[in-house]
Amino acid sequence: xxIKKLVHKHIFDIKPYIxxxxxxxxxxxxxxxxxxxxxxxxxxxxxxxxxVEAIRAAAxxxxxxxxxxxxxxxxxxxxxxxxxxxxVVVGNGTDELIRILCTATLGPxxxxxxxxxxxxxxxISAMVSDATLVSVALRDDLTHDIPAMLDRVTxxxxxxxxxxxxxxxxxxxxxxxIRKLIDEVxxxxxxxxxxxxxxxxxxxxxxxxxxxxxxxxxxxxxxxFSKIYGLAGLRIGYGFVSEEMGDVVHRVRNPxxxxxxxxxxxxxxxxxxxxxxxxxEFCKKGRSQLYAEFDKMGLSYAPTxxxxxxxxxxxDSVEVFGELLKKGVxxxxxxxxxxxxxxxxxxxxxxxxxxxxxxxxxxxxx
Ligand SMILES: *Cc1c(COP(=O)(O)O)cnc(C)c1O
Numbered sequence: 001x002x003i004k005k006l007v008h009k010h011i012f013d014i015k016p017y018i019x020x021x022x023x024x025x026x027x028x029x030x031x032x033x034x035x036x037x038x039x040x041x042x043x044x045x046x047x048x049x050x051x052v053e054a055i056r057a058a059a060x061x062x063x064x065x066x067x068x069x070x071x072x073x074x075x076x077x078x079x080x081x082x083x084x085x086x087x088v089v090v091g092n093g094t095d096e097l098i099r100i101l102c103t104a105t106l107g108p109x110x111x112x113x114x115x116x117x118x119x120x121x122x123x124i125s126a127m128v129s130d131a132t133l134v135s136v137a138l139r140d141d142l143t144h145d146i147p148a149m150l151d152r153v154t155x156x157x158x159x160x161x162x163x164x165x166x167x168x169x170x171x172x173x174x175x176x177x178i179r180k181l182i183d184e185v186x187x188x189x190x191x192x193x194x195x196x197x198x199x200x201x202x203x204x205x206x207x208x209x210x211x212x213x214x215x216x217x218x219x220x221x222x223x224x225f226s227k228i229y230g231l232a233g234l235r236i237g238y239g240f241v242s243e244e245m246g247d248v249v250h251r252v253r254n255p256x257x258x259x260x261x262x263x264x265x266x267x268x269x270x271x272x273x274x275x276x277x278x279x280x281e282f283c284k285k286g287r288s289q290l291y292a293e294f295d296k297m298g299l300s301y302a303p304t305x306x307x308x309x310x311x312x313x314x315x316d317s318v319e320v321f322g323e324l325l326k327k328g329v330x331x332x333x334x335x336x337x338x339x340x341x342x343x344x345x346x347x348x349x350x351x352x353x354x355x356x357x358x359x360x361x362x363x364x365x366x
Pocket of ligand 1: 223
């Protein structure tokens with residue numbers, strides 16, 4: 001069979017997502033016993049022990065299908081954020097919600113506006129729908145160029161993604177930028193705020209986009225349990241959408257898109273806000289530690305509002321990545337992310353960060 005004829009042509013334009021290398025594989029390949037993964041913005045503080053207990057307790061019921069409507073979790077999220085039950089959707093990771101929004105709205109006639117470099121899933125999901133990609137370069141300070149993005153909106157634009165804080169830069173767009181966007185974006189464009197790192201953002205000028213949603217603006221706000229709640233392996237994200245858009249999501253999604261262990265874990269995670277506060281503290285300590293070390297090493301970096309940092313090592317990032325790998329530290333080279341001389345590094349514990357810094361000093365001869 002000629003698969004090239006069978007499959008839609010545009011599918012072959014998609015470059016598969018490159019995940020961070022799994023720890024076990026690196027250990028086996030390099031014969032190392034102690035490998036530290038700082039490559040995928042995972043929460044190295046880990047999930048709440050109460051969550052782990054809840055998963056254990058729910059494990060013996062996996063012969064049943066999950067609650068397909070995620071009724072209790074959505075109710076909990078609605079109460080917590082002060083929106084209606086109908087305004088909450090959950091997905092198999094926020095990735096799935098991005099895919100669903102694209103599937104439901106985009107076709108070959110449509111355009112989607114996003115920043116570059118930014119989170120790659122907007123591009124991949126839009127390409128699955130064969131839509132026209134309109135990517136707008138970040139400003140020099142590595143934030144979204146909102147005026148330029150508005151300039152690129154046409155009659156065909158359906159979605160406009162804003163990743164805030166932005167991955168892979170850790171930078172954020174301030175209240176004024178977002179107000180301008182909301183004020184000036186035409187009515188036919190749905191603005192999607194991807195706030196995967198929302199809880200880590202502590203700058204007083206970080207915008208509260210959920211307020212725009214509550215005020216009836218045509219925006220979607222996406223959040224996740226993968227980052228601050230430390231549940232990346234379970235795949236669960238959530239979003240706030242209008243009732244009408246919620247109805248659309250329920251038509252497109254798989255009936256059992258979020259497994260029961262994930263739903264149970266997410267509810268237990270919401271109940272342990274003390275753990276969330278500790279995870280935020282963990283990250284903030286990591287930020288100051290790495291800022292100080294990079295300053296000493298004379299490396300420039302973008303100030304971050306997330307649990308990772310983009311640092312310029314002034315050399316080919318794939319090479320530096322490879323040398324760090326040999327020392328048992330996995331980071332993300334910036335080359336595939338649009339930053340050939342930078343590394344994206346997830347914050348770890350104090351000793352994790354020390355290990356990273358030690359390895360980096362050796363590799364860079366500092
Ligand atoms: C990690 C991340 C997500 C969420 O991923 P899921 O694990 O699918 O919930 C979404 N957007 C950005 C920018 C991210 O970095």
